[in-house]
Amino acid sequence: HLRCVHFVKCKFYLDLKNVKKRLFSDYKDNTPLLKNMQRNKQVAMGRKKFNMDPKKGIQFLIENDLLKNTCEDIAQFLYKGEGLNKTAIGDYLGERDEFNIQVLHAFVELHEFTDLNLVQALRQFLWSFRLPGEAQKIDRMMEAFAQRYCQCNNGVFQSTDTCYVLSFAIIMLNTSLHNPNVKDKPTVERFIAMNRGINDGGDLPEELLRNLYESIKNEPFKIPEDDGNDLTHTFFNPDREGWLLKLGGRVKTWKRRWFILTDNCLYYFEYTTDKEPRGIIPLENLSIREVEDSKKPNCFELYIPDNKDQVIKACKTEADGRVVEGNHTVYRISAPTPEEKEEWIKCIKAAISRDPFYEMLAARKKKVSSTKRH
Numbered sequence: 001h002l003r004c005v006h007f008v009k010c011k012f013y014l015d016l017k018n019v020k021k022r023l024f025s026d027y028k029d030n031t032p033l034l035k036n037m038q039r040n041k042q043v044a045m046g047r048k049k050f051n052m053d054p055k056k057g058i059q060f061l062i063e064n065d066l067l068k069n070t071c072e073d074i075a076q077f078l079y080k081g082e083g084l085n086k087t088a089i090g091d092y093l094g095e096r097d098e099f100n101i102q103v104l105h106a107f108v109e110l111h112e113f114t115d116l117n118l119v120q121a122l123r124q125f126l127w128s129f130r131l132p133g134e135a136q137k138i139d140r141m142m143e144a145f146a147q148r149y150c151q152c153n154n155g156v157f158q159s160t161d162t163c164y165v166l167s168f169a170i171i172m173l174n175t176s177l178h179n180p181n182v183k184d185k186p187t188v189e190r191f192i193a194m195n196r197g198i199n200d201g202g203d204l205p206e207e208l209l210r211n212l213y214e215s216i217k218n219e220p221f222k223i224p225e226d227d228g229n230d231l232t233h234t235f236f237n238p239d240r241e242g243w244l245l246k247l248g249g250r251v252k253t254w255k256r257r258w259f260i261l262t263d264n265c266l267y268y269f270e271y272t273t274d275k276e277p278r279g280i281i282p283l284e285n286l287s288i289r290e291v292e293d294s295k296k297p298n299c300f301e302l303y304i305p306d307n308k309d310q311v312i313k314a315c316k317t318e319a320d321g322r323v324v325e326g327n328h329t330v331y332r333i334s335a336p337t338p339e340e341k342e343e344w345i346k347c348i349k350a351a352i353s354r355d356p357f358y359e360m361l362a363a364r365k366k367k368v369s370s371t372k373r374h
Contacts, residue, residue, distance in 0.1 A: 046064070051088050055095075074106075112152065118212060188209075188210055192206055192213075239347050243259075244336075258271065264351050278316060280315050281314040283302075285304065286303065290345065298337060299334045302331040311329055312330070313325075
């Protein structure tokens, strides 16, 4: 009986030893596979980090030897765009840091525009990321695009400035023709007239402009949709956020809303857990001032200077889910304390801009139109 027990024990230990040996052998054989799995896991983590904070995501990938610290390698990673939020790609490419600018140019170099007309080239370019909202970022990106297009299509335009101005004209035409809120749709004649004198003081061929107009009229630009991280990214690092009271536009009642200030816009939500804002107030061309109100303390107002009765361009979501234009000539807001009122006014003043995008474009247009006169 004892011999039998001893035999069973010995067999058990031998079997266990063989299992361990086989497992270790399999582990050695599968080391490259395991390493590859670990690498893929880290790449996925790097993409998630990039979607939340592009610079930190790139830094993580470089530190873990998943990406070389060269503008060419990073540009290739962004161009492939696997699992990347296209808003985050646009934000990274638009940064004014010298290295980011080099990445932007390497990214644009990966696009092949030879023998494409300008609309076709813009379709390809604007599909690879989402254009950011900041004027200076747009300027750098469209400048890089114009340089690359002219490099691929030598002789089509007199200068990159001409290509730059016409590219913006096409983007604005796309909005005017296909945005349902724009009632006054431009005709091809108006589009041609708008672009007179932009070819270093001369006019572009009418046939070229007509073809570009028809292309946009027949098929609007496809704007890349993100995978749900878009709003998360927008509100991830706001300039300021907190509870404020807002006075209604038509119905003058005060309602408590969660406000987020980011990207030159003021967003407000009914609850902090809401995924979609109840309203969006773009701050371009608005001013802010302190006001006294008999019913609420610590008030300030957003308003259009020198235009008392003009409705502020904003939108809100109705209870039934419809998105409608706002009806405020001023937005009156009450903060919980005098200190918070001062802080909100300071932050909003810093975020307000007087349409820098259009000022920037007007300056470029003036430059190319005056070439002939000089």
